[in-house]
Amino acid sequence: MTETAIQRWSKELIIAGAFIFLVLPLLGMSFTTYLTLTIAGLAMGMLLFLIASGVSIIFGLMDVLNFAHGALFAWGAYVGFSVFGQLSNWVEAPSAFQNLGVFLVAIVAAMTAVAVLGIILERVIVRRVYGNHLFQILITFGATIVLVELIRVVWGPNDEIMTVPLTFRGNWDILDVIIQKYRIICIFIGIVVYAVIQLVLKKTKLGTIVRAGVENREMVQAMGHNIFLLFTGVFAAGAGLAALGGLAMSIFSLQVYPDMGSTYLLFAFIVVIIGGLGSVTGSLVGALIVGLSYNYVAYLVPWAAAGVNILIMIVILLIRPTGLFAAGK
Amino acid sequence: MVEQTPVQIYRDQLKKRRYTSGGFYLRMGILALFLLVPFLFPSFKTVDLAMKIVIFASLVASFDIMLGYTGILSFGHGMFFGIGAYCVAFLIGKYGSPSYINLVLGLLLAMVVATALALLVSFISLRVKAIFFAMVTLALAELAIVLANKLSGFTGGEDGISISLPGIFSVAFNLGEFMGFDVSGRILTYYFILFICLALFLMMLRFTHSPLGRVLQAIRDNEQRAVALGYKTFIFQTIAITFGCVTATLIGGLYAMWVGYVNPESSLEVMAIMLNVLLMVIIGGMGTLYGGIVGAAFLLVTQTFLPDLQHLAKDLFPQATLLHNVLERWLLLFGVMFILVVIFFPKGVIGSANEFIARRRRSAAESP
Numbered sequence: 001m002t003e004t005a006i007q008r009w010s011k012e013l014i015i016a017g018a019f020i021f022l023v024l025p026l027l028g029m030s031f032t033t034y035l036t037l038t039i040a041g042l043a044m045g046m047l048l049f050l051i052a053s054g055v056s057i058i059f060g061l062m063d064v065l066n067f068a069h070g071a072l073f074a075w076g077a078y079v080g081f082s083v084f085g086q087l088s089n090w091v092e093a094p095s096a097f098q099n100l101g102v103f104l105v106a107i108v109a110a111m112t113a114v115a116v117l118g119i120i121l122e123r124v125i126v127r128r129v130y131g132n133h134l135f136q137i138l139i140t141f142g143a144t145i146v147l148v149e150l151i152r153v154v155w156g157p158n159d160e161i162m163t164v165p166l167t168f169r170g171n172w173d174i175l176d177v178i179i180q181k182y183r184i185i186c187i188f189i190g191i192v193v194y195a196v197i198q199l200v201l202k203k204t205k206l207g208t209i210v211r212a213g214v215e216n217r218e219m220v221q222a223m224g225h226n227i228f229l230l231f232t233g234v235f236a237a238g239a240g241l242a243a244l245g246g247l248a249m250s251i252f253s254l255q256v257y258p259d260m261g262s263t264y265l266l267f268a269f270i271v272v273i274i275g276g277l278g279s280v281t282g283s284l285v286g287a288l289i290v291g292l293s294y295n296y297v298a299y300l301v302p303w304a305a306a307g308v309n310i311l312i313m314i315v316i317l318l319i320r321p322t323g324l325f326a327a328g329k
Numbered sequence: 330m331v332e333q334t335p336v337q338i339y340r341d342q343l344k345k346r347r348y349t350s351g352g353f354y355l356r357m358g359i360l361a362l363f364l365l366v367p368f369l370f371p372s373f374k375t376v377d378l379a380m381k382i383v384i385f386a387s388l389v390a391s392f393d394i395m396l397g398y399t400g401i402l403s404f405g406h407g408m409f410f411g412i413g414a415y416c417v418a419f420l421i422g423k424y425g426s427p428s429y430i431n432l433v434l435g436l437l438l439a440m441v442v443a444t445a446l447a448l449l450v451s452f453i454s455l456r457v458k459a460i461f462f463a464m465v466t467l468a469l470a471e472l473a474i475v476l477a478n479k480l481s482g483f484t485g486g487e488d489g490i491s492i493s494l495p496g497i498f499s500v501a502f503n504l505g506e507f508m509g510f511d512v513s514g515r516i517l518t519y520y521f522i523l524f525i526c527l528a529l530f531l532m533m534l535r536f537t538h539s540p541l542g543r544v545l546q547a548i549r550d551n552e553q554r555a556v557a558l559g560y561k562t563f564i565f566q567t568i569a570i571t572f573g574c575v576t577a578t579l580i581g582g583l584y585a586m587w588v589g590y591v592n593p594e595s596s597l598e599v600m601a602i603m604l605n606v607l608l609m610v611i612i613g614g615m616g617t618l619y620g621g622i623v624g625a626a627f628l629l630v631t632q633t634f635l636p637d638l639q640h641l642a643k644d645l646f647p648q649a650t651l652l653h654n655v656l657e658r659w660l661l662l663f664g665v666m667f668i669l670v671v672i673f674f675p676k677g678v679i680g681s682a683n684e685f686i687a688r689r690r691r692s693a694a695e696s697p
Contacts, residue, residue, distance in 0.1 A: 149661035
């Protein structure tokens with residue numbers, strides 16, 4: 001088979017594309033605005049990565065498209081909201097130590113609670129419909145309704161305002177570039193999570209089994225590993241990541257509301273379609289593309305912000321139907 | 330005489346049974362009921378409910394062509410429904426005048442837009458995996474809502490568009506009395522929509538029972554086998570999707586005629602309409618078409634009388650606040666029911682009934 005020009009120059013094309021993508025917005029704005037928007041976009045991208053990576057890994061390993069991931073995301077935000085409400089004097093305390101403490105407590109609480117929820121979901125509902133995409137989507141969609149309605153029962157149907165821990169508020173002003181402190185925290189969380197996922201996947205035995213499961217599920221079973229236990233674990237981990245993303249996103253956007261999951265699940269789907277279902281690196285790249293382009297376009301042409309990601313998704317689907325980093329299958 | 334294939338023998342048997350089976354009379358009975366509703370129960374609420382059941386039953390049937398017969402889940406069905414509603418509203422409301430020609434033009438415009446969009450979505454998303462279709466349509470439907478709200482100069486924004494109907498369909502029209510009943514424009518609109526929905530339903534039945542429909546079912550059951558038999562699955566799936574979506578747009582246009590206004594909330598809302606349609610198709614039974622009638626009737630009747638149920642619960646059990654909370658969050662109950670039906674009765678009411686009848690017939694045939 002002869003290589004096409006696109007295949008032969010694929011690396012150069014990708015670099016050139018990324019370069020144009022990053023430099024093009026400069027035509028319409030000043031350099032300081034550009035830097036501010038880039039940081040905002042990176043922060044949003046990192047948060048999207050948190051929810052998209054869960055969708056991606058769960059699909060890659062279990063072949064399950066989890067429509068309930070958005071609801072788990074919202075549950076994470078609400079559990080964090082409750083923790084912030086309970087420890088409000090820590091949130092309002094002027095010490096960075098206490099602020100960080102309450103943030104960590106909220107993260108642990110949200111991730112644990114939602115991981116348990118994820119285990120229940122996988123064991124009780126999803127397990128019954130393995131191998132049938134249609135029923136998986138239907139049943140996880142049903143689970144979304146139930147989980148969102150439960151949020152309304154427990155926390156009430158109204159939007160609530162999320163408070164930012166005191167020392168996380170405000171901006172840094174570095175050479176006229178305004179940088180919100182919390183955005184830097186978001187980027188940091190994203191990098192750490194990506195590093196942890198990669199370490200676990202590449203350096204541990206568990207990660208090797210998971211990667212092998214993505215390649216060939218039957219073979220992993222034949223080697224004597226309990227793949228169903230692995231499924232539950234991966235589902236719980238994905239749910240935990242969604243909870244972390246939900247909590248971080250609710251602080252980022254200063255609010256929680258019962259339907260928040262469906263909004264961000266949509267972003268997550270666009271991200272995994274762009275990046276390729278089943279690939280963690282693809283999720284990261286896709287999330288950054290979505291986050292950056294959303295922020296650039298929202299500044300340049302506000303009304304087009306909602307459509308630009310869908311447009312990118314369509315273009316990617318036309319050029320590379322399996323996404324940028326397809327995971328084998 | 331030419332020897333018959335088993336399929337031909339089976340079809341002949343079905344044809345002989347056609348006018349003697351209970352199912353035939355049941356169908357005619359349901360049709361007669363809907364025909365007589367404006368005379369038997371002339372109250373506004375009942376006629377409105379009956380019309381909505383007819384409209385949603387047809388919508389669910391068009392969704393079933395994609396879900397039950399082709400195995401493709403679309404979250405954009407509400408969007409196509411809304412496109413139809415908006416096209417009609419544009420032509421006889423905002424950018425035109427209420428006349429018959431504009432009504433027909435509106436429906437035609439809706440069909441053209443829907444065909445283009447359905448083809449585009451299929452070409453984009455079906456190339457990889459059928460599940461991509463669910464994700465892409467979800468994204469597009471969400472975009473449609475945002476656009477309908479944001480481009481308020483064009484679409485009327487959140488307020489939507491109110492429309493009045495032309496000539497004999499208008500509220501002001503009155504033909505006079507017929508056998509003691511007022512024949513108003515609303516009644517005529519009811520029959521007009523009922524007959525178009527009936528025609529669409531018969532067309533969908535014909536579609537699913539045609540050789541094309543059989544191929545679609547073969548693809549749904551086993552895509553690889555269908556490919557191996559030489560069918561280009563992509564083309565067949567695209568045809569089914571386009572057919573289902575265009576039918577949905579037409580029904581959306583009829584819906585706009587009946588309710589007299591469109592806004593993003595009532596006609597485009599993915600969650601509200603998609604949820605209803607999904608619940609109806611699951612309860613009624615996927616891949617049966619008739620399931621839509623059962624599902625739509627059940628869900629709409631429940632939703633209409635839910636406020637009464639809530640009052641009743643409050644009167645009977647004034648202390649049970651938990652019960653009140655649950656009834657107020659009726660969607661929770663529907664969600665649980667949805668999951669239970671998917672797990673335990675994946676064939677729905679009609680599918681399970683069909684299975685039951687077939688089993689009884691088989692055991693009757695075996696025992697002399």
